[in-house]
Amino acid sequence: MRAQIHPDVLLKEKKSTRNNDQFSMTTPHCAPRTTKQLILLLATALALLWLVPDVAAWFNRKPDQVWARVQRDHVLRFAIDASYMPFDGLGSHDDFYGVDVDIANEVARRIEVQAQFVSVSFDSLYDVLKVGQADATISALVIDPARLGNWQYSTSYFDAGLVLITRSDSPIQQASDLAGHALSVEYGSDSDSQARFLARRIDQIKIVYADSTVNVLQNVLNGNADAAIIDGVSDAQLLPKYATLQRAEQLTHDPYAIAVWGDSTQLLDAINSALDSMRRDGTIDRIVDEWMKPPP
Amino acid sequence: MAEISFMIRRSIQFNYVTRILLIFFWLLAAQWPGGPLIAIGPRQTVVTSNPKVGIHTRLTDEAAPWKIDRTLQMVHDMGAPWIVEFFPWAYLEPNRGSFAWEHADEVIDQAQAHGLTVIARLGLVPAWARPDPRKRETTFTYLDRDHYQAFGDFVYAFVQRYKDRVQHIIILNEPNLSYEWGLQPVDPQGYVDLLKIAYRRAKAADPNVMVLAGALAPTLEPIGSPAGLNDLIYLQKMYEAGTQNYFDALAAHAYGLQSPLEAAPDPSQVNFRRVELLRQIMIDNGDARKQVFITEAGWNDSLRWNKAVTPAQRIQYTLQGYQWAQQTDWISMVAMWAFRYPQDTRTYQDNWTFVTDDFQAKPIYDEVRRAMTNAK
Numbered sequence: 001m002r003a004q005i006h007p008d009v010l011l012k013e014k015k016s017t018r019n020n021d022q023f024s025m026t027t028p029h030c031a032p033r034t035t036k037q038l039i040l041l042l043a044t045a046l047a048l049l050w051l052v053p054d055v056a057a058w059f060n061r062k063p064d065q066v067w068a069r070v071q072r073d074h075v076l077r078f079a080i081d082a083s084y085m086p087f088d089g090l091g092s093h094d095d096f097y098g099v100d101v102d103i104a105n106e107v108a109r110r111i112e113v114q115a116q117f118v119s120v121s122f123d124s125l126y127d128v129l130k131v132g133q134a135d136a137t138i139s140a141l142v143i144d145p146a147r148l149g150n151w152q153y154s155t156s157y158f159d160a161g162l163v164l165i166t167r168s169d170s171p172i173q174q175a176s177d178l179a180g181h182a183l184s185v186e187y188g189s190d191s192d193s194q195a196r197f198l199a200r201r202i203d204q205i206k207i208v209y210a211d212s213t214v215n216v217l218q219n220v221l222n223g224n225a226d227a228a229i230i231d232g233v234s235d236a237q238l239l240p241k242y243a244t245l246q247r248a249e250q251l252t253h254d255p256y257a258i259a260v261w262g263d264s265t266q267l268l269d270a271i272n273s274a275l276d277s278m279r280r281d282g283t284i285d286r287i288v289d290e291w292m293k294p295p296p
Numbered sequence: 297m298a299e300i301s302f303m304i305r306r307s308i309q310f311n312y313v314t315r316i317l318l319i320f321f322w323l324l325a326a327q328w329p330g331g332p333l334i335a336i337g338p339r340q341t342v343v344t345s346n347p348k349v350g351i352h353t354r355l356t357d358e359a360a361p362w363k364i365d366r367t368l369q370m371v372h373d374m375g376a377p378w379i380v381e382f383f384p385w386a387y388l389e390p391n392r393g394s395f396a397w398e399h400a401d402e403v404i405d406q407a408q409a410h411g412l413t414v415i416a417r418l419g420l421v422p423a424w425a426r427p428d429p430r431k432r433e434t435t436f437t438y439l440d441r442d443h444y445q446a447f448g449d450f451v452y453a454f455v456q457r458y459k460d461r462v463q464h465i466i467i468l469n470e471p472n473l474s475y476e477w478g479l480q481p482v483d484p485q486g487y488v489d490l491l492k493i494a495y496r497r498a499k500a501a502d503p504n505v506m507v508l509a510g511a512l513a514p515t516l517e518p519i520g521s522p523a524g525l526n527d528l529i530y531l532q533k534m535y536e537a538g539t540q541n542y543f544d545a546l547a548a549h550a551y552g553l554q555s556p557l558e559a560a561p562d563p564s565q566v567n568f569r570r571v572e573l574l575r576q577i578m579i580d581n582g583d584a585r586k587q588v589f590i591t592e593a594g595w596n597d598s599l600r601w602n603k604a605v606t607p608a609q610r611i612q613y614t615l616q617g618y619q620w621a622q623q624t625d626w627i628s629m630v631a632m633w634a635f636r637y638p639q640d641t642r643t644y645q646d647n648w649t650f651v652t653d654d655f656q657a658k659p660i661y662d663e664v665r666r667a668m669t670n671a672k
Contacts, residue, residue, distance in 0.1 A: 083602045084644060121523070122645060124475040127435045131479050142642035188597060188607025188659040193652055211608060213599065233600060254642045 066135050067266035074113045076267075078104045078258075079134035081122045086233070086291040087140040087256075090119065100138045102287045103157055103278070107258070110274035126151055129261040136271065137259040150262050154271045156255030157284050160232040162194050164249040165239070167220060172227050174249045176202065184208040184216045184225035191216070191229040194251060217242060236292040334361040340411040342377040344668045348621045350378030350415075350631035351650065352592055355403050356387070358638045364406050366655055367636055372410040374650075374661060375668025379412050380466075380591045380631040384420035385450050386436055392424050392446065395453060404461050415464040415508070415547075415591060415631070418451060418494075421478075438478025441486070448493035455501035464506045466547045466591060467494045470513035473524040482525045484533035488542070495542040508589055509543030510534070512574070514551055514566045528563060528573055535581040545586050545628065548574050550593040550617070553603045557616040568593065568617055575626060590630040593617060597660075598644035611663045618664070 070076050080100065082090035087099045096117045108115035118134045125141065128134045129151065140160070143153045166172045172181060179202050185191040187209040199205040208225040210216045213234045219225040221242065230238070232254065235247060258275075260268050278284045351371055355364050371379055383400050390396060407414045425443040426434045439447060455465065470476040471487040495507050512527035519525065525533075531546075548571045552559075555567035563573060575588055594617075596603065597610040605613065614632060621630040636651040646652075650661040657665075665671050 084600055085602060087600075089602075121473075121475060122643070124479070127475065127479060131433050131435060133479065140643065144639075144641065146639060186599075186607065188611065189599065190646070192607070193656055193658060197656065211606065231599065 062263050064264055064266035066261060066264040070113055070135055070267060075116050076108045076111065076113045076136065077116045077118050077134045079118045079120050079125055079128045079137040081125055081139045082119055084140050099288055099291045100140060104138045106278055106283055107271055107274040110277060111270050126259065129259065135267060140256050141259055142254045143257050151259050152262055152268050154258040154268060155275055156257045157275060158256040158288060160254040160256060161250060161252040162191055162229050162231055163235045163247050164251055165220060165228040165230060165245055166248045168244050168246045170226060172248060175251060178202050178205050178227060180204045181226035182206040182208050184210055184219035184228040186210055186213055186216055190231065194229050213238065217245060220245060236288065334365045336405050336409045339409055340372060342372050342375060342411045344375035344377060346618055346622045346668055347377055348627065348629045349376040349618050349668055350380060350629045351376050351635045352380040352631045352633045353635045354637050356382045356384060361402055364403055368406050368410040368412060370651060371412060371635060374665045377413055378415065378629045378631060379407060380415045380417060382417045385418060385447065386420045386422040389422055389450050397457060404458055408461055414462050415466060415589065416462050417466040417469055418454060419468045435479055437476050444490045444493050447490065448497040451494045452497040452501045455498045455505050459502035464508060465498060466508040466511050467491050469511050472512045472527055472530040474522060484530050485537040488534050488537035488539045491539060492542045506544040508545050508547040509539060511547035511549060511591055514549055514570050516566065528577060531574055531577050540581065540583060546574065546578060546588045547591045548588050550590045552595045552613055554605055557613050557620060587628045588626055589628045592633045593630050594632040594648060596644065596647045598647040601644040604647065611660050614660060614664065615667050
């Protein structure tokens with residue numbers, strides 16, 4: 001009985017190049033389908049799609065009230081812990097400055113609103129988003145997977161993770177080449193922890209301590225050490241001053257990003273669009289370079 | 297032929313039955329509750345040259361018993377007989393009158409086995425004691441007057457359960473900061489009213505429990521600041537609100553920021569010895585006999601936080617801070633913030649800790665351990 005086959009299906013059937021022995025939705029081996037069956041198929045597909053968390057979340061999404069307020073008032077309020085230079089600083093006249101402030105101002109400009117800064121302590125950086133005292137947080141904030149869901153993060157605009165530094169002519173290109181070599185770090189720092197971590201896994205690493213990041217790099221320059229570990233910010237600030245040193249390997253990643261409250265999906269999209277365009281046209285690099293310049 | 301066929305069929309049937317039975321028993325075994333992975337051993341004693349050394353642990357969100365055990369063993373090995381630990385009301389009483397003590401039992405029993413004295417910090421308001429989030433979003437530190445009694449009931453339940461194991465409790469944390477007071481304007485009178493209820497309920501459960509009040513954040517915020525209130529002003533206002541008979545000892549926080557230990561106390565500065573100014577307010581209000589427990593303290597050695605010192609300075613000042621406490625008769629103990637976080641934050645907050653999240657000892661841990669235990 002093929003009398004009830006839909007004309008569209010027949011059309012597909014004619015176009016089908018499959019062998020009739022193969023199972024095909026458009027071959028006579030397939031059960032005849034009616035409009036009702038197609039609707040059922042579609043409904044089943046939708047139901048299955050519903051089980052995919054992202055799809056369900058899209059259907060269940062709430063209107064972004066934060067974005068509505070930002071658009072209504074033309075003001076985007078950034079929470080900031082202004083105690084972390086060169087990213088977040090506060091002048092004597094309550095003027096905010098630093099990488100994060102410039103990035104926030106530029107993001108707001110591209111969204112066509114005004115940036116405002118709400119000074120808070122580190123502990124409050126997330127909760128002020130929850131209770132609506134700020135719309136977004138920018139404060140050298142490293143993406144924390146444990147917070148995802150309640151909060152969301154933008155794409156990253158800077159990586160402050162640890163890097164391995166060597167002389168430009170060094171045979172050491174990565175951490176695994178450090179066996180039998182001297183590695184300089186600042187005593188007690190995160191780099192020190194990383195060096196101890198590597199020393200437990202790679203034979204005969206000799207750790208050479210210094211009391212500052214500058215002296216760590218000096219140890220490599222003057223041959224007291226073959227390599228050094230410093231953080232991404234020190235790398236950006238200091239390495240341009242040393243022509244004979246190079247960044248050999250990124251050892252860890254600490255991606256800085258902007259946080260918003262979990263429901264602020266449209267605001268997050270707008271921030272990400274702004275960051276993407278800033279990344280493409282070199283604005284982020286320019287802002288970072290500007291603030292990483294060593295003091296004259 | 298028929299016999300062979302019968303045997304094969306029987307063998308197949310047997311195999312099926314065997315397999316089903318094996319699967320059944322395997323599933324049964326998988327469901328069977330096993331013994332504890334971490335057995336609590338006999339009680340140890342902390343060997344230390346300074347019995348006032350303490351550290352604030354962060355076991356609240358640490359689910360794995362072996363990590364709790366490892367943390368407390370490392371604290372013990374460092375020569376610290378005291379820990380301060382947070383026991384969140386929201387976790388322990390998720391529904392009104394319904395308690396979930398398992399995690400707190402684990403921490404307290406393990407601490408006791410490692411010879412550690414626990415100071416229990418109580419706070420963090422459960423959802424059922426806060427406004428409906430559909431009407432108003434609030435944070436975990438928001439507690440309105442209508443629920444002070446419910447907090448008192450929780451304090452009673454906690455002290456009652458642990459009266460043979462926990463002798464010190466702290467009522468809330470840093471109530472002089474807006475963030476810790478539900479992101480509302482701070483209210484010394486409100487805190488003292490809560491303290492009165494908590495004190496009475498704690499004593500009803502165990503007359504010997506020590507109720508520690510305050511745990512004020514050292515801050516210079518003036519009256520009217522949205523962020524909080526100067527701790528010296530706040531403590532005086534607590535006395536004016538009638539706090540004197542409702543705490544047994546003061547919990548204090550002593551952060552050195554960029555000052556060395558020897559920096560003299562100064563009302564216009566935050567430094568480690570600012571706690572001496574709190575002590576003076578206690579004396580002025582007739583509370584000279586009460587002890588001070590420093591339940592948070594320390595220096596941060598971030599490279600970039602503008603209130604940090606170098607890692608080497610941090611070690612030096614920390615050792616001096618412990619020594620100062622040992623020589624100061626009105627100080628019962630000092631707990632540095634913080635031993636370890638369950639997960640590193642990858643921010644300057646990590647530069648407060650003694651141990652990384654994967655239990656890698658930082659140099660400050662090694663140095664304190666060496667100083668307190670003569671370990672190499």
